Amino acid sequence: MRLKRTMTCGELTVDNVNQEVNLNGWIATNRDHGGVIFLDLRDRYGKTQVTFNPDIDAELAANARRLGMEDVIAVRGIVQLRPDGNVNPNMPTGSIEVVVSELEVLNESQPLPFLVSDRESGSEDLRLEYRYLELRTAELQNFMALRAKTYGSARSRLTAEGFLEFETPVLMKSTPEGARDYLVPSRIHKGKFYALPQSPQTYKQLLMISGFDKYFQIVKCFRDEDLRADRQPEFTQIDIEMSFVDQSDVLGVATRLARGMFKDILDYDLPEIFPTMKYKDAMEMYGSDKPDIRFDLPLVEFADYAQKTEFGIFKDNLAAGGRVKALVLKNAADKYSRKATDGLTEWLRTYYGLKGLAFVKMEQNAFSAGISKFFPEALQAELIKDLHLEHNDILFFVSDTEARTLQSLGALRLELAKRENLIPEGVIKPLFVVDFPLLDWDEDSQRFIAMHHPFTAPNPDDLELMQSAPGSVRAQAYDLVINGYEVAGGSIRIHTREMQSRMFELIGMDEAEAQARFGFLLKAFKYGAPPHGGIAFGFDRLIMLLAGTENIRDVIAFPKTTSASSLMDEAPSIVDEQQLKELHIKLVE
């Protein structure tokens, strides 16, 4: 190219007036007034108006007239002040323009499938097909720049704390505990497969055994599970592991890193100490293991009150080991007509399999509507006092199995908060959730499975429960939750062979199977494994929070759809017979 840029499209100001500059970029808009032609030239630094005046050079203006949106051009010209009254205060470069003397058309663009100036001008599937064009939009340019800045922040913050950055294998052994693995067939080893890492968990533990007491990695992880608005099959973690530490040390690093990143990127000050909540309390108070604590609206334990009602369903569920919990929404009863409550009931039924949602409203000093007739006067008085109920409050009740009660009322809490605008804008509330259970009973396989992963150390205070009541053993596991998103999770790991074997035993993995899957790790534990633990940040979710978006696809350059395909390059795709043959793979119908 002839007119290589001397400046970017975002940096010219009144200070550059009368300078001759070259600009390169894409045509964002063209405004042809018959005479003078205005083009907004765009690169990732900004936009600058360039003008062509036929009075100065008729041929040049005629050439400019033929240009269209997203053509790539290079111009040479003089920076000039815009005439009086023609300054655009909405543009950082709005005081100046470049009066073009030379034009080089670098490449023309076909008519566009959607407007680069307006991300909403194309549906999402169309934008994903032309992702490279969508990435030109201001919004995604900003998100990607923010993401890049966050890589840098994480790296420098961790490096400053003495962490060493590593790379671990992407082709690894399949360890089918937890998420489904993405498998990679081996050409050399017929019938054998690598797996893509769900996380570099075992490698980072081995690095601890190697003596690299502070490890980190910004790393892709792969999980072949169904997608969500905040879940992609390949995603990025900031993976951290440390030796000779306990839970408080890891939470300290996570706190400093999170504070550092929010400071570096948003100049937002997170508290020096993040609040901590026990898993059990989170479930009881918020119906979630990742509660959004930007607003209150806690779940109210209602079992004792329920016994004093004449509502049979509550009592039956309690007798059957179920639960009754309530939510009090202040001063909103008038907004919840029969139609509205029916809508909520239907929503909970469809999404959470809940049979019913009960409610009562406060009318002056008494209950009305819903199931109010099942509440004796004395109980009403008691509730009004205990729950500080006032006119126009509405109480919602859920009664079902414990799991379903907590989950659906937790979901209702979030939904009501959204509807009632209870979630403050611009506020970032971190929370550590701790004391997760070590094990989770799996109905399908009728056995315990590791709630976090099978390398998580039990709480030393609960060791005797491992025999008597495995389901009640607490793990030294923790999550960092920010605004209701699980942003990071980790644990103190088991570092002795004996404890690791006990753990495998608890989840029904016999010695032979443990050897086959994790023999290498068990062997390593015999050679002086230090106590260690760590945490991993979901990098994409972190960027979502920093960017203020609720969609993980917004912060990944080339994301996949909810059916895990890439609309742009059409992955996954069929492959040649020859490729399959080399891999010793035969497709079956």
Added chain:
RNA sequence: GGGAUCGUAGUUCAGCUUGGUUAGAACGCCGGCCUGUCAAGCCGGAGGUCGCCGGUUCGAUCCCGGUCGGUCCCGCCA
């Protein structure tokens, strides 16, 4: 695996409720006019397998079934 929802010019949508002659608008595109705009403006034009397959019907963009694709959710995500 299950549920909900969407699919109509290049694009975003309307039309479908109550099936019927020529499926509209805006943006974009093409042409013309216009010397200070910045979402430029004005005039004109081209552009449609109504996602696909099947059914009902004299007749289907519209009703029904299936299917494919997007999105959101449940399950799943150690």
